[in-house]
Amino acid sequence: MKTDGTALYLENQLCFPLYAASRLTTKLYTPILKEFDLTYPQYLVLLVLWQHGNQTVNEICNRLLLESNTVTPLLKRLEEKELVSRKRSAKDERVVEISLTEKGQSFKQEAVTIPEKIISSFSDTTIEAGEILNLQKTLFKLIALMNDKQLPTTTCPTED
Amino acid sequence: MKTDGTALYLENQLCFPLYAASRLTTKLYTPILKEFDLTYPQYLVLLVLWQHGNQTVNEICNRLLLESNTVTPLLKRLEEKELVSRKRSAKDERVVEISLTEKGQSFKQEAVTIPEKIISSFSDTTIEAGEILNLQKTLFKLIALMNDKQLPTTTCPTED
DNA sequence: TACATTTGTATCGCATGCGATTTAATCCTT
């Protein structure tokens, strides 16, 4: 264990580059998403619904690794935009089922252009696809470790 | 370019694992920092000051890749905790110079234990040090790319 | 069947983050 002080250097921490890269990435999406009147977390919720179909609030929370106190108001805003609808489950009154509206469903066609725009904004850069895939793989490994550590009794968020 | 819809899968995006890993990492720090009555971004500001000495608001913003509207109120909270002091520069009245108080300076000794606690919380896991270093390297490359893309006229935030 | 426990959402409070804008100070150009 380093005790010379360099352990406290910003460059020697993993937390900071994760934090900065995440914010910069979100910033990259922001102007593109703004054309669709969406924020980045709202876009993530739509990704989940497009990929996995209608979901409960809890399922969305598990997939995005967010808490219900974050997701609930976010879903209400998506409801105001008429992209999703919220309905109490008949089987279990505690559960709120989120479904895509017609508008939310058809919006998927337009949204396909979003990843394309992001990717093309990197076309002039020098980062390799393999390096990105490696990054992604390591990040998912880290996420699994940290998620297990913090939610030891929760089911895997990416299971189907 | 994929047009089959898998481009919109959560697992195929880089943005999501960055976002999730960043939040989970912050969550890992939260209970440890809470013992010191600090938030994670407040801790980052202290790291900058410990490493580079007294800084202007602008320098802190550049090093952490944050905007002044985020950092200003954060610094005021650190001032309330008597960890830093804020003073207008005599040379340039626009500039606010941030310096560590005696309390803020001496707190560094206690803070050295923070990275140790984080690292030890991973001691039982199966991730290799080399993989972490690789991750870090790729993240810094990504950060540089995105930072250049979004702030084309700004000086490098990590120069000394 | 009462009743404690668990579970799924939601409410509250607080601290970020950031786009847009403001304000004041400095710089630059003529």
Next chain:
DNA sequence: AAGGATTAAATCGCATGCGATACAAATGTA
């Protein structure tokens, strides 16, 4: 030296995020 452009912080508004807690519905248990 006057006046516009630039720059550094700060203000405002809004959307996260999350810890702590509340609340109601469902579940388990005696």
